[in-house]
Amino acid sequence: MISKLSPVFASLLLCLSTVSFGQKSDSALLKKLNAQLELDIHQPGLWVDSVSTAEGNIKLYFSRSRSFAVGEIDETTADGLVESFLHLTDEYSKIHFLVIDRATNNWVPMQNMVTSVPRVEYKERVNTDPFAATRGGQVAGAHRVFPTGGQGRVAGPLAGKTVWLSQSHGWHNTGAGFVTQRGAFNQIVEDFVNAETIDYYLIHYLMSAGANVWTVRERDMNTREIIVNNDQGAPAYTETGSWTDGSIAGYGGTYRTSSSSNAETSSATYTPTVDSSGLYWVSVRFVAGANRATDVRYRIVHAGGTTDYTVNQEVHGDTWVYLGQFYFFAGGNYSVTISNESAEASQAIIADAVRLGGGKGQDPDCLNGGAASNRPRYEESARMYANYQGYPTCREDVTMRPVYTEWELSKGYPTEKDDAIFLSLHTNGGGGTGTESFMHDGTTNPVTAGSLQLRDSVQKQI
Numbered sequence: 001m002i003s004k005l006s007p008v009f010a011s012l013l014l015c016l017s018t019v020s021f022g023q024k025s026d027s028a029l030l031k032k033l034n035a036q037l038e039l040d041i042h043q044p045g046l047w048v049d050s051v052s053t054a055e056g057n058i059k060l061y062f063s064r065s066r067s068f069a070v071g072e073i074d075e076t077t078a079d080g081l082v083e084s085f086l087h088l089t090d091e092y093s094k095i096h097f098l099v100i101d102r103a104t105n106n107w108v109p110m111q112n113m114v115t116s117v118p119r120v121e122y123k124e125r126v127n128t129d130p131f132a133a134t135r136g137g138q139v140a141g142a143h144r145v146f147p148t149g150g151q152g153r154v155a156g157p158l159a160g161k162t163v164w165l166s167q168s169h170g171w172h173n174t175g176a177g178f179v180t181q182r183g184a185f186n187q188i189v190e191d192f193v194n195a196e197t198i199d200y201y202l203i204h205y206l207m208s209a210g211a212n213v214w215t216v217r218e219r220d221m222n223t224r225e226i227i228v229n230n231d232q233g234a235p236a237y238t239e240t241g242s243w244t245d246g247s248i249a250g251y252g253g254t255y256r257t258s259s260s261s262n263a264e265t266s267s268a269t270y271t272p273t274v275d276s277s278g279l280y281w282v283s284v285r286f287v288a289g290a291n292r293a294t295d296v297r298y299r300i301v302h303a304g305g306t307t308d309y310t311v312n313q314e315v316h317g318d319t320w321v322y323l324g325q326f327y328f329f330a331g332g333n334y335s336v337t338i339s340n341e342s343a344e345a346s347q348a349i350i351a352d353a354v355r356l357g358g359g360k361g362q363d364p365d366c367l368n369g370g371a372a373s374n375r376p377r378y379e380e381s382a383r384m385y386a387n388y389q390g391y392p393t394c395r396e397d398v399t400m401r402p403v404y405t406e407w408e409l410s411k412g413y414p415t416e417k418d419d420a421i422f423l424s425l426h427t428n429g430g431g432g433t434g435t436e437s438f439m440h441d442g443t444t445n446p447v448t449a450g451s452l453q454l455r456d457s458v459q460k461q462i
Contacts, residue, residue: 026050026051029051030048030049030050030051033048033051033060033085034047034048036084036085037081037084039084039183039185040080040083040084040182040183041077041080041081041084045063045066046062046063046073046077047062047063048060048061048062049061049062049063049064049065050064053092056092056093056094057092057093057094057095057096058088058091058092058094058095058096059095059096059098060085060095060096060097060098061098061099061107062097062098062099062110063099063100064100066100067099067100067101067102067105068099068100068101068102068113069101069102069103069113070112070113070114070115071113071114071115072113073099073110073113073114074114074396075114075115075117075395075396075398075399076181076396076397076398078110078111078114078398079398080181080398081097081110082097083426085097086436086438089436096109097109097110097111098110099113101113117395117399117403119403119406120391120392120393120403120407121407121410122407122408122410122411124288124289124317124411125248125287125289125317125318126248126289127246127247127248127287127289127291128247128248129246129247129257129289129291129348131257131259131291131292131346131347131348132291132346132347133289133290133291134290134291134344134347135290135314136294136314136413155210156208156209156210156211157209157210158206158209158210158211159210159211160210160212160419161210161211161212161419161420161421162211162212162213162214162409162412162416162417162419162420162421163206163211163212163213163214163420163421163423164213164214164215164216164405164409164420164421164422164423165198165202165203165206165213165214165215165216165423165424165425166215166216166217166382166401166402166405166422166423166424166425167194167195167197167198167199167215167216167217167382167425168190168191168194168382168401168424168425168426169181169182169190169191169194169381169397170191170195170217170379170380170381170382170384170397171191171361171373171375171379171380171381171384172365172367172380172381172383172384172397173364173365173367173368173369173370173373174368175368175370177370178365178370178373178375180192181381181397188427190426190427191379191381192379193427194425194426194427195217195221195378195379196221197425197427198215198219198425199215199219199220199221199378200221202425203215203219212416213322214405214408216382216385216386216400216401216404216405217378217380217381217382217385218358218359218377218378218380218385218388219281219322219358219378220280220281220322220325220357220358220359220377220378221358221376221378222278222279222280222281222357222358223357223358223359223360223376223377224275224276224278224280224356224357224359225355225356225357225358225359225360225377226272226273226274226280226355226356226357227252227353227354227355227356228270228271228272228336228353228354228355229250229251229252229253229352229353229354230250230253230254230255230256230268230351230352230353231250231252231253231254235271236270236271236272236273237268237269237270237271237351238268238269238271239256239266239267239268239269239351240266240267241258241265241266241267241340242258242259242265242266243256243257243258243266243268243351244256244257244258245257246287246350248287250286250287250352250353251285251318251352251353252353255286255287255350255351255352256268256350256351256352257348257349257350257351258340258348258349258351259340259346259347259348259349260293260340260341260342260344260345260346260347260348260349261340261341261342261345262341262342262343262345263341264339264340264341265340266339266340266349267337267338267339267340268337268338268351269335269336269337269338270335270336270337270354271333271334271335272328272334272335272336272354272356274328274329274330274331274332274334274356275330275331276330277327277328277329277330278327278328279325279326279327280325280326280327280328280356280357281322281323281324281325281356281357281358282300282302282322282323282324282325282326282336282354282355282356283320283321283322283323283354283355283356284298284311284320284321284323284336284352284353284354284355285317285318285319285320285321285352285353285354285355286313286317286350286351286352286353287317287318287350287352288313288314288315288316288317288318288350288411289313289314289317289348290314291347291348292312292313292314292347292348292349292350293313293314293342293344293347293348293349294312294313294314294344294347295310295311295312295342295343295344296310296311296312296313296338296339296342296349296350297309297310297311297338297339297341297342298310298311298323298336298337298338299335299336299337299339300323300324300326300335300336301333301334301335301336301337302326302327302328302334303326303327303328303329303332303334304326304327307324307326309323309324311323313348313349313350315411315412315413315416316408316411316412317411318390319389319390319408319411320355320389328356336354338350338351358376358377358378359377360373360374360375360376360377361373361374361375361376361377361380361384362374363384363387363388365383365384366383366384366387366394367383367394367395367396381397381400382397382400382401382404383395383396383397383400386400386404389404389408391403391404391407391408401424402422405422421450421454423458435459435462436459437455437456437458437459437462438455439451439452439454439455
C-alpha cells in the first residue's frame with residue numbers, strides 16, 4: 001500500500017516526474033496502467049486487469065487468472081510497481097496492490113508474496129597485532145565519525161552527520177546479459193541520470209556542508225583506476241621508520257603496522273603512476289580493529305597542492321573509503337602518505353592500499369554470474385558495487401541498496417548510525433508531474449523516527 005500522506009520508502013525517496021496523467025475512465029485507466037507496466041517492468045504474466053476506487057483509495061488487482069506463492073514476485077518487480085504507479089497519488093490518497101494468494105485463493109497485498117530479506121550482520125575480523133584494544137580512543141566524539149578532521153573536511157552544519165545516497169538502478173545481469181533497469185524515457189535513462197545528478201552535484205553539496213557521505217553505487221565517474229598497495233614495494237610503496245606485517249590478510253596480500261606516537265617517527269608513502277589527466281576520487285583501505293588509532297593522518301599531494309585528512313581506523317575496514325576528489329596530471333609526481341603521528345599513544349597505524357579513480361566493472365554479476373560488464377563502474381548497479389566493496393551476500397538490486405547501507409553502518413560506532421539518513425533519488429516517475437518526496441508508510445515495518453520531518457524538509461528545499 002502507498003499512502004501519500006504517510007511514509008513509502010525507508011527513509012526517503014525523491015521522484016522527479018515528467019508526464020501528465022489526467023482523470024481517466026476505468027478502461028482508459030487500465031490501458032494507461034498496463035502500458036506503464038510494460039514500459040517499466042517487463043514481467044511476463046503480470047498485468048492490471050481491474051481497479052476499484054472508493055473514498056479516495058484505489059485498488060489495483062493484478063493477474064486475476066493466476067495466483068502467486070511467497071517468493072514468486074521478486075523484490076525488483078515489487079519496487080518497480082511502486083515507482084511506476086506513484087503518480088496515482090495525485091488523485092488518490094492510498095494505493096493498494098493486490099494479487100491472489102495460491103494457498104488461500106484470496107486477494108492479498110502484493111508485498112505478502114515477496115520473500116522477506118534476512119539482515120546480514122557485519123563481523124569484524126579479529127587481529128592479533130601487538131597493540132592494546134582501546135575502543136574509541138581519547139579523541140573528541142566528533143572525531144569518531146569517519147572520516148573527519150584535516151583541511152580536507154568542512155566544519156559545516158552537517159559535521160558529524162552521515163548521509164547515505166542511493167543513485168538507484170544501473171547495469172545488472174538478468175541472466176541473459178547486462179541491461180539497464182529502466183528504459184529510455186524522454187531520451188533519458190534513469191539508471192544514468194540518477195548517478196550523474198548525485199555524483200556531479202549532491203555529494204559535493206553535502207560534503208561542503210560537512211557531511212560524511214556514502215553512496216550505494218560507485219561515485220567516481222573516471223573510468224581509470226589506479227590501486228597501490230604495500231605488497232608492491234618500491235617505488236610504488238615506500239616506508240620510513242619502523243613497520244611490521246599485520247597478523248591477518250590485507251588487501252591483495254598483507255598490510256603493514258606501525259605504532260602511533262605524539263610526533264612522527266614513521267610514515268608510509270604510496271606513489272601512483274597517473275597516465276591520464278583528470279579528476280580522481282582518492283579512497284583508502286585498511287584492516288580495522290579496536291586496537292587502531294582513531295586519528296590516522298593521510299596527506300594527499302595532488303595537482304592543486306597538498307590536502308590532509310584524519311581517518312578513524314577502528315571502523316569501516318575492508319572497504320574503499322573516499323577522502324576527496326582531486327585533479328592529477330598524467331606523469332605528475334603525486335603521493336598519499338600515512339603518518340604515525342597521533343594523539344593516542346601505542347595504537348596501530350595501518351598501511352594497506354590506496355586507490356584513485358572508479359574504474360570499470362571487472363567482476364561477474366554476484367547473483368546471475370556471466371562475464372564482467374566492462375562498463376564504467378559508476379554505471380553499474382548497487383548489487384555490483386556492494387559486492388566490490390565487500391558486502392558478503394547478494395540480493396536483488398533494490399534490496400541491496402538499503403541492506404548494504406545497514407551493513408556498512410553497522411561497522412561504525414552507534415553514534416554514527418544514530419546520526420545517519422538514507423536518501424534515494426529516482427527520476428522515472430512515469431505518469432506524474434513535478435517533484436515528489438515519499439517515505440515508507442509503516443505498513444510492514446515501523447516508521448523510522450524523523451522520516452516525516454526529513455521528507456517535508458527536503459521537499460520544501462527542492
